[in-house]
Amino acid sequence: MLISVVLSGGAGTRLWPVSREGYPKPFMKLADGESLLLKTYRRAAAVGAKDILTVTNRDYYFMSKDEMAQAQLDVSTQFLLEPAGRNTAPAVAMAAHLVAERYGPDALMLVLPADHLVQDQDSFADAVSRAQTLAEQGKLVTFGIIPTGPETGFGYIETGADVGDGKQVVRFVEKPSLDKAREYVDSGRFVWNSGMFCFKAGVILQELAAHASDVDAATRACWEATLASSGDNLAMAEIPAAAFAEVPDISIDYAVMERSSNVAVVPGDFGWSDIGSWVAVRDLTAADDVGNRATGNAVFVDSHNVYVQGDDRLVATVGVQDLLVIDTPDAVLVAHPDKVQEVKQVVKQLKTQGHEAYRLHRTVTRPWGTYTVLEEGPRFKIKRIEVKPGASLSLQMHHHRSEHWIVVCGMARVVNGDKELLVGANESTYIPAGHKHRLENPGVLDLVMIEVQSGEYLGEDDIVRFADIYGRT
Amino acid sequence: MLISVVLSGGAGTRLWPVSREGYPKPFMKLADGESLLLKTYRRAAAVGAKDILTVTNRDYYFMSKDEMAQAQLDVSTQFLLEPAGRNTAPAVAMAAHLVAERYGPDALMLVLPADHLVQDQDSFADAVSRAQTLAEQGKLVTFGIIPTGPETGFGYIETGADVGDGKQVVRFVEKPSLDKAREYVDSGRFVWNSGMFCFKAGVILQELAAHASDVDAATRACWEATLASSGDNLAMAEIPAAAFAEVPDISIDYAVMERSSNVAVVPGDFGWSDIGSWVAVRDLTAADDVGNRATGNAVFVDSHNVYVQGDDRLVATVGVQDLLVIDTPDAVLVAHPDKVQEVKQVVKQLKTQGHEAYRLHRTVTRPWGTYTVLEEGPRFKIKRIEVKPGASLSLQMHHHRSEHWIVVCGMARVVNGDKELLVGANESTYIPAGHKHRLENPGVLDLVMIEVQSGEYLGEDDIVRFADIYGRT
Numbered sequence: 033m034l035i036s037v038v039l040s041g042g043a044g045t046r047l048w049p050v051s052r053e054g055y056p057k058p059f060m061k062l063a064d065g066e067s068l069l070l071k072t073y074r075r076a077a078a079v080g081a082k083d084i085l086t087v088t089n090r091d092y093y094f095m096s097k098d099e100m101a102q103a104q105l106d107v108s109t110q111f112l113l114e115p116a117g118r119n120t121a122p123a124v125a126m127a128a129h130l131v132a133e134r135y136g137p138d139a140l141m142l143v144l145p146a147d148h149l150v151q152d153q154d155s156f157a158d159a160v161s162r163a164q165t166l167a168e169q170g171k172l173v174t175f176g177i178i179p180t181g182p183e184t185g186f187g188y189i190e191t192g193a194d195v196g197d198g199k200q201v202v203r204f205v206e207k208p209s210l211d212k213a214r215e216y217v218d219s220g221r222f223v224w225n226s227g228m229f230c231f232k233a234g235v236i237l238q239e240l241a242a243h244a245s246d247v248d249a250a251t252r253a254c255w256e257a258t259l260a261s262s263g264d265n266l267a268m269a270e271i272p273a274a275a276f277a278e279v280p281d282i283s284i285d286y287a288v289m290e291r292s293s294n295v296a297v298v299p300g301d302f303g304w305s306d307i308g309s310w311v312a313v314r315d316l317t318a319a320d321d322v323g324n325r326a327t328g329n330a331v332f333v334d335s336h337n338v339y340v341q342g343d344d345r346l347v348a349t350v351g352v353q354d355l356l357v358i359d360t361p362d363a364v365l366v367a368h369p370d371k372v373q374e375v376k377q378v379v380k381q382l383k384t385q386g387h388e389a390y391r392l393h394r395t396v397t398r399p400w401g402t403y404t405v406l407e408e409g410p411r412f413k414i415k416r417i418e419v420k421p422g423a424s425l426s427l428q429m430h431h432h433r434s435e436h437w438i439v440v441c442g443m444a445r446v447v448n449g450d451k452e453l454l455v456g457a458n459e460s461t462y463i464p465a466g467h468k469h470r471l472e473n474p475g476v477l478d479l480v481m482i483e484v485q486s487g488e489y490l491g492e493d494d495i496v497r498f499a500d501i502y503g504r505t
Numbered sequence: 506m507l508i509s510v511v512l513s514g515g516a517g518t519r520l521w522p523v524s525r526e527g528y529p530k531p532f533m534k535l536a537d538g539e540s541l542l543l544k545t546y547r548r549a550a551a552v553g554a555k556d557i558l559t560v561t562n563r564d565y566y567f568m569s570k571d572e573m574a575q576a577q578l579d580v581s582t583q584f585l586l587e588p589a590g591r592n593t594a595p596a597v598a599m600a601a602h603l604v605a606e607r608y609g610p611d612a613l614m615l616v617l618p619a620d621h622l623v624q625d626q627d628s629f630a631d632a633v634s635r636a637q638t639l640a641e642q643g644k645l646v647t648f649g650i651i652p653t654g655p656e657t658g659f660g661y662i663e664t665g666a667d668v669g670d671g672k673q674v675v676r677f678v679e680k681p682s683l684d685k686a687r688e689y690v691d692s693g694r695f696v697w698n699s700g701m702f703c704f705k706a707g708v709i710l711q712e713l714a715a716h717a718s719d720v721d722a723a724t725r726a727c728w729e730a731t732l733a734s735s736g737d738n739l740a741m742a743e744i745p746a747a748a749f750a751e752v753p754d755i756s757i758d759y760a761v762m763e764r765s766s767n768v769a770v771v772p773g774d775f776g777w778s779d780i781g782s783w784v785a786v787r788d789l790t791a792a793d794d795v796g797n798r799a800t801g802n803a804v805f806v807d808s809h810n811v812y813v814q815g816d817d818r819l820v821a822t823v824g825v826q827d828l829l830v831i832d833t834p835d836a837v838l839v840a841h842p843d844k845v846q847e848v849k850q851v852v853k854q855l856k857t858q859g860h861e862a863y864r865l866h867r868t869v870t871r872p873w874g875t876y877t878v879l880e881e882g883p884r885f886k887i888k889r890i891e892v893k894p895g896a897s898l899s900l901q902m903h904h905h906r907s908e909h910w911i912v913v914c915g916m917a918r919v920v921n922g923d924k925e926l927l928v929g930a931n932e933s934t935y936i937p938a939g940h941k942h943r944l945e946n947p948g949v950l951d952l953v954m955i956e957v958q959s960g961e962y963l964g965e966d967d968i969v970r971f972a973d974i975y976g977r978t
Contacts, residue, residue, distance in 0.1 A: 049821070333850040346836040346862050348522070348851040351844020352828065357837070363819040364830070364837055371824020377806040378821040389819050406879045407889060411930070412913035414887075414955055416880060436911045436933055438957045440885035457884070458959035460909055460933065482887055482957050484911045486931035 033139045034164065035233075036076030037127040040069060040088040040096060040146035041117050045376040045390075046309050049363040050341075053391040057307070058088075058146035059095055063317060063327045068307060069146045070099045076144060077105040078153055079160040085110040085130060086146070087123040090270060094399040094502065110134075110266055112258075115273035120227075121287035122279040125240055125251035126258070126271060128233040133259075134266060137234025140167050143284075145227050149316075151303025159300035162197035163230035171296045172239060173198065173230040174289060176223025178301040182213035185308060185373075187225040187285070189297050190216075198296040204285065223299045225285065227306070230298075239294065244287035250279040309372040310356045310365075314339040328359070337369075361394040361404075399502040400425050401478075413485040419444070419473040426500035427470040433487030433494060435463040437471070442479035445472040468498060506612045507637065508706075509549030510600040513542060513561040513569060513619035514590050518849040518863075519782050522836040523814075526864040530780070531561075531619035532568055536790060536800045541780060542619045543572045549617060550578040551626055552633040558583040558603060559619070560596045563743060567872035567975065583607075583739055585731075588746035593700075594760035595752040598713055598724035599731070599744060601706040606732075607739060610707025613640050616757075618700050622789075624776025632773035635670035636703035644769045645712060646671065646703040647762060649696025651774040655686035658781060658846075660698040660758070662770050663689075671769040677758065696772045698758065700779070703771075712767065717760035723752040782845040783829045783838075787812040801832070810842075834867040834877075872975040873898050874951075886958040892917070892946040899973035900943040906960030906967060908936040910944070915952035918945040941971060 044057025051057040058069035076084050084105070086096050090113035100109055112126055124143060131139050142160060150156045163173040176189050176199075187207055192200035204225065208216060216222035240248040257275035262268075280287075289295055305312050317325040317339070324332045328342030335349040342359035349357065356372065358365040367375060382390035395404040400423035406414045419425070419442075427447065437446070438460040446455050447470035448463055454474075455461050463469045465487060473479040497505045517530025524530040531542035549557050557578070559569050563586035573582055585599055597616060604612050615633060623629045636646040649662050649672075660680055665673035677698065681689060689695035713721040730748035735741075762768055778785050790798040790812070797805045801815030808822040815832035822830065829845065831838040840848060855863035868877040873896035879887045892898070892915075900920065910919070911933040919928050920943040921936055927947075928934050936942045938960060946952035970978045 049819075331851050331854050333847050333854070334844055344835075346522075346855075346860070347839070348836065348848075349839045350847050350851060351841035352839060355825065355839065357839055359837060362817075363821065364832060366820070366822045366825060366828065366830055366839055368824035371807055374806050374823050375821075378804050378823060381804050381806070382819075387819070406887065409913065409953070412953075414879065414889075416887075434931060436931075438909045438911075440882065440957065440959060458907060458909075460935065462933065480882070480885075482955070484913065484955050486913060 033135050034079070034081050034142055035083045035085060035131050035135060035139055036081035036142045036144060037124070037131070038069070038072055038076065038084060038086045038144050038146050039120060039123050040086055040092065041114070041123065042147065043379075044147060045379040046373060047307070047313070048375055048379045049358060049360045049365050049389065052389070052393055054091075055095075055393050055397060056092070059092075059099070060147075062149075062313075067099055068149060069096065070103050071149065072144055072146045073100055073103040073105060075150055075153065075156065076142065077103070077107050079142065079157050081107060081142060083108045083110060083135075085112060085127055087112045087114065087127050088146075089114050089117065093268070095397050111268045113268065113270045115271060115276050118276060118279050119281045120284040121240070121244065121247050121282045122251055122254075122276070124229075124236060124284045125247060126255060128236045128240075129251065129255040130266060130269065131233040132237065135233070137232060137237070139233050140164060141229070141231055141233055141236065143229040145306075147307060148226070148228070149303075149305045149307050151305075153302075155300060155302035159298050159302060160230065163298045166196050166198050166296045166298070167230045167232060167235075169196065170232065170235055170294070171195070171198075172235065172289065172292055172294050174201070174295060174297050175226045175228040175230075176297040176299045177226050177304045178299055179217045179222065179224055182210060182217045183224065184208060184210055184213050186306075188213075188216050188222045189225050190222055191297055191299065195296045198298040201295045201297050204290045223297060226304060227285075229284070235294075236288070239288050239292050243291040244282070247280050247282060247287050254279055310339070310358060310367060310375065311369050311372050313341070314356060314369070363389050399423070408490075411486060411488065411490075413490045415483045415485070417471070417481045417483050419471060419479040419481070421473055421476050421478065424472040424501055425470060426497040426502075426504060427468060428498065429468045429496045430465055430487075430494050431496075432465060432489040433485045434465045435469075436484040436486075437461050437463065438482045440480045440482060442473060442477045443475040444479050444481060445474045446470070506608055507552070507554050507615055508556045508558060508604050508608060508612055509554035509615045509617060510597070510604070511542070511545055511549065511557060511559045511617050511619050512593060512596050513559055513565065514587070514596065515620065516852075517620060518852040519846060520780070520786070521848055521852045522831060522833045522838050522862065525862070525866055527564075528568075528866050528870060529565070532565075532572070533620075535622075535786075540572055541622060542569065543576050544622065545617055545619045546573055546576040546578060548623055548626065548629065549615065550576070550580050552615065552630050554580060554615060556581045556583060556608075558585060558600055560585045560587065560600050561619075562587050562590065566741070568870050584741045586741065586743045588744060588749050591749060591752050592754045593757040594713070594717060594720050594755045595724055595727075595749070597702075597709060597757045598720060599728060601709045601713075602724065602728040603739060603742065604706040605710065608706070610705065610710070612706050613637060614702075614704055614706055614709065616702040618779075620780060621699070621701070622776075622778045622780050624778075626775075628773060628775035632771050632775060633703065636771045639669050639671050639769045639771065640703045640705060640708075642669070643705065643708055643767070644668070644671075645708065645762065645765055645767050647674070647768060647770050648699045648701040648703075649770040649772045650699050650777045651772055652690045652695065652697055655683060655690045656697065657681060657683055657686050659779075661686075661689050661695045662698050663695055664770055664772065668769045671771040674768045674770050677763045696770060699777060700758075702757070708767075709761070712761050712765050716764040717755070720753050720755060720760050727752055783812070783831060783840060783848065784842050784845050786814070787829060787842070836862050872896070881963075884959060884961065884963075886963045888956045888958070890944070890954045890956050892944060892952040892954070894946055894949045894951065897945040897974055898943060899970040899975075899977060900941060901971065902941045902969045903938055903960075903967050904969075905938060905962040906958045907938045908942075909957040909959075910934050910936065911955045913953045913955060915946060915950045916948040917952050917954060918947045919943070
């Protein structure tokens with residue numbers, strides 16, 4: 033019984049402006065239109081996981097569920113929702129409790145970060161199969177990536193004697209200097225620490241108790257609190273905030289892997305990337321004969337080794353080289369490929385300035401769909417609202433704004449004061465301030481609507497919710 | 506009697522993406538929100554011009570008139586509209602005919618390109634006054650800029666003996682090599698050729714007849730045709746296309762100045778710039794202590810000597826130096842400061858590709874105001890429409906689209922089929938396909954309206970105009 037535990041946390045600030053707090057790295061779509069999370073779900077199902085358990089922040093629950101739905105997999109799914117980020121040891125411990133509770137302590141966990149990319153699925157499946165054998169024997173198995181060069185951005189694992197289809201772990205090494213990295217790679221004994229694991233739920237819990245008793249105690253208490261509040265609803269278990277606040281913030285590597293003598297490593301070479309920076313994203317696109325690469329709408333003049341990632345907008349470069357240009361509807365990043373680690377400084381500055389662009393995209397995702405602010409001015413705001421088939425906004429009321437709704441595609445069912453009506457494409461309705469209203473998409477196509485708001489105050493907080501199918505009242 | 510002739514042509518493709526065919530360089534606004542054209546009008550009025558005659562393409566008539574209105578000058582104004590660009594000799598010749606016709610051959614013309622910047626008005630006024638004296642004596646006077654460095658992008662004028670408050674012209678020199686430019690600057694005898702002139706209308710016509718008889722003959726014929734078609738309406742005289750097509754495409758320098766022995770130069774140092782590239786624009790903004798400059802919303806991380814020009818959108822640079830980033834709603838340019846002359850290659854490529862971004866901005870200017878396409882999708886298009894006080898769109902009809910109009914600011918008078926109604930802020934109306942309609946702003950504030958179009962075909966060419974106050978039926 034293989035259960036995949038997908039760890040989906042972390043803001044991915046080095047991938048700003050695409051990755052933002054409200055839409056972090058796992059949701060980032062690659063050039064093929066698929067997100068890293070969706071690809072991770074596919075990968076987990078492809079190696080035979082019968083259940084995919086996503087551990088993520090509760091803010092990302094609906095978005096994660098959407099990715100899962102889009103992946104169209106024949107697996108059962110569970111979500112374990114964190115009230116805040118607390119690193120990987122608590123996430124793995126909580127997942128282990130859930131897996132042990134549901135499938136018993138001998139169930140195997142395959143732990144996969146949600147924001148990595150694996151390009152060679154067959155080799156990956158082979159590595160997982162080797163790891164499973166070792167994990168069945170009670171080992172903590174980590175996946176090591178055979179280095180393609182002296183990377184200084186990864187931790188390394190020194191491997192020892194063969195253990196079944198894997199190797200013994202001699203030691204874990206933190207991100208090395210370039211000289212050390214060269215030495216490691218040349219030796220042939222070192223692999224990159226990928227952050228992917230395989231072990232029995234019962235074994236990792238024992239090892240946690242042995243090596244990180246504080247984490248063990250706090251997560252046990254937290255699990256009891258989760259069971260008490262979630263009851264039998266393990267398909268969507270929410271970890272109570274008060275209990276989780278007591279859990280130490282520590283990685284599973286540091287808490288267990290580096291301390292246990294029961295660790296084996298399965299080395300592999302399966303086109304792995306942690307997509308840790310814009311250079312890693314750039315490298316997924318083929319270069320032309322002067323080294324330029326583009327996804328989107330680019331014009332290169334006298335430029336080479338330039339990567340442009342855009343959308344509808346046009347990006348032109350003139351007389352430049354060794355550059356990354358990442359364009360989004362409300363922000364553009366221009367960075368040198370050697371300095372991409374510093375992109376997170378931009379996010380830090382924006383946060384300090386109170387600028388929303390570190391947090392939100394122009395298009396904001398909601399449980400029922402998305403909205404995009406097309407324009408804002410004094411006393412008016414124009415939004416494009418997209419509602420998924422069958423979805424429904426809350427029954428709500430605004431004190432200070434009235435709203436004009438014009439349907440451009442699909443069909444809307446609208447509650448407007450005492451009336452309920454269907455509004456089709458090219459029809460409109462008007463919601464005066466103070467009127468209770470609700471918008472639903474009763475159809476099977478996406479509903480696209482333009483909302484023009486008028487009023488003295490147009491803040492998102494002028495909303496009274498009377499009923500909400502997503503529990504937001 | 507001093508008449509200022511403002512030559513407002515030329516696309517300014519080196520200043521893409523701000524300067525575009527539909528909104529060229531003279532209309533480009535500097536950081537203070539004023540366009541180069543408006544500043545030129547102010548400059549002309551400040552030196553005592555009683556009349557400002559704009560020679561421009563007929564497509565730019567309404568936009569030019571708007572700039573003139575915004576300048577709020579106490580001068581009379583005239584517009585001489587060209588059906589196509591034909592360089593400066595024909596423009597000056599046609600202006601001279603108009604000035605001679607209206608004010609007599611002794612009236613002085615002060616010829617100013619519409620897309621230059623002068624930062625020291627007092628010194629400029631002084632130079633104009635010296636030039637006027639020489640022009641009164643029958644000289645062709647050109648303004649020479651005392652060089653601030655060995656620029657290779659300008660033509661040079663070698664000066665000789667004093668002539669009144671100016672100098673004799675020894676010779677004109679084309680754009681030199683860097684070595685030659687250094688030699689010129691070191692000699693102290695050379696000035697930059699600014700493209701500004703002062704002469705009597707009658708004198709320049711005589712000189713044209715003497716040195717460029719083909720231009721003279723063709724423009725004389727053209728002037729007769731203009732008079733015949735425009736009648737007495739010299740405030741807005743349109744040059745007939747057929748006649749203008751016969752006029753040679755040649756500069757006034759080449760046709761007359763370089764050939765005549767009657768030319769004097771007034772050297773001056775009045776903070777002149779031809780705003781010939783993004784570097785010239787950059788240099789108008791003060792740099793911080795690492796050489797970064799920004800107008801708009803910029804975040805610099807580990808960057809220096811970077812210029813960011815933007816608007817609402819955020820531009821972040823990381824680990825880069827010596828770079829220009831010019832951001833507009835639909836296009837962004839990233840260029841090296843040493844390669845800004847190549848920006849025109851981008852425009853060329855876009856033209857070849859049939860991409861609209863060489864021609865139009867996201868906001869399109871019309872005689873009655875502007876429209877901005879906020880979003881387009883299958884079967885719908887959303888526009889923000891802004892109508893100036895007192896302005897009126899044509900009485901029109903669309904075969905394939907219906908329109909929802911929602912007023913967000915100001916007041917609209919709407920003809921909708923048989924009805925006429927007033928639509929105020931936060932009110933809406935619906936125009937079905939096939940209905941004759943008209944939109945007017947009867948008020949004194951700008952009217953801002955959101956239009957949501959629906960239909961199978963949403964091209965701008967699905968329009969039947971029944972009546973138009975701007976003569977577009």
